[in-house]
Amino acid sequence: MADLSISVRQVGDVAVLLPAGFINAHTVRDFEDALEKLVQDGRYMILVNCKDLNYISSAGLGAIMGLIETVREHEGDILLSNLQDNVFAIFDTLGFTQLYRVFSDEEQAMAAASSERQS
Amino acid sequence: MDHAQFRLIIPSQTRYLNLVTGLAKRASLVAGLDDAAAAKVSIAVDEAVTNVILHAYGGEGEHSVELELRFTEQALEIHIWHSGLGIRGDQMVLPDPKEYIKHPRKGGLGLLLMSRFMDEVQFKADEVSGLNECCLIKKIS
Numbered sequence: 001m002a003d004l005s006i007s008v009r010q011v012g013d014v015a016v017l018l019p020a021g022f023i024n025a026h027t028v029r030d031f032e033d034a035l036e037k038l039v040q041d042g043r044y045m046i047l048v049n050c051k052d053l054n055y056i057s058s059a060g061l062g063a064i065m066g067l068i069e070t071v072r073e074h075e076g077d078i079l080l081s082n083l084q085d086n087v088f089a090i091f092d093t094l095g096f097t098q099l100y101r102v103f104s105d106e107e108q109a110m111a112a113a114s115s116e117r118q119s
Numbered sequence: 120m121d122h123a124q125f126r127l128i129i130p131s132q133t134r135y136l137n138l139v140t141g142l143a144k145r146a147s148l149v150a151g152l153d154d155a156a157a158a159k160v161s162i163a164v165d166e167a168v169t170n171v172i173l174h175a176y177g178g179e180g181e182h183s184v185e186l187e188l189r190f191t192e193q194a195l196e197i198h199i200w201h202s203g204l205g206i207r208g209d210q211m212v213l214p215d216p217k218e219y220i221k222h223p224r225k226g227g228l229g230l231l232l233m234s235r236f237m238d239e240v241q242f243k244a245d246e247v248s249g250l251n252e253c254c255l256i257k258k259i260s
């Protein structure tokens with residue numbers, strides 16, 4: 001099995017990114033490329049569903065950090081859902097749960113994105 | 120538990136990170152840490168070895184990174200040696216998370232994660248061998 005595989009699907013205005021496996025310095029380029037492609041395509045509302053993400057290092061956090069300003073400048077956002085305990089611990093320990101909106105599941109994240117579009 | 124130690128030498132290539140972090144996690148469980156603590160040790164080791172590969176060796180893959188795991192009754196120690204550029208403890212500047220959140224940017228988080236997830240993080244240079252060392256210590260509670 002590859003260290004990381006990434007799939008993307010579009011649900012309404014939201015691009016849902018599903019990384020599966022490990023994001024570290026070896027695999028981060030693929031993750032970064034996937035995020036950058038969405039931004040280049042003008043898809044600024046992004047949900048990273050982490051249900052199959054077993055692990056993320058600071059390299060992965062850096063990839064998200066590197067694009068957060070760009071998507072927010074375009075009235076989009078990067079949302080996170082379904083974080084496993086160890087992945088949540090990394091975000092939470094660094095205080096990043098204040099910077100990103102984290103949802104327990106994709107349904108809640110989509111509802112939040114939907115109500116935002118309507119407001 | 121008897122004191123025990125063993126060593127692993129890997130090429131300075133990120134493709135081996137997963138191997139090393141898996142080992143660190145398993146070693147943590149053997150040492151008596153719980154799953155959550157083992158995951159944190161695993162992340163800290165990832166960050167330390169990544170720093171060696173990307174920064175100490177500048178991404179050059181033909182060097183070696185040597186890891187030693189030491190099990191004692193009080194702690195799990197992970198020593199990481201390399202012959203690249205070293206940093207001293209007084210050069211270890213941790214970003215302020217609050218400032219980081221106000222001004223997001225890439226990089227700088229690895230040391231912070233290491234220091235938050237381990238009980239001790241030490242950087243040393245051995246003048247005799249010429250090797251630099253990063254030592255990570257997790258206490259067994």
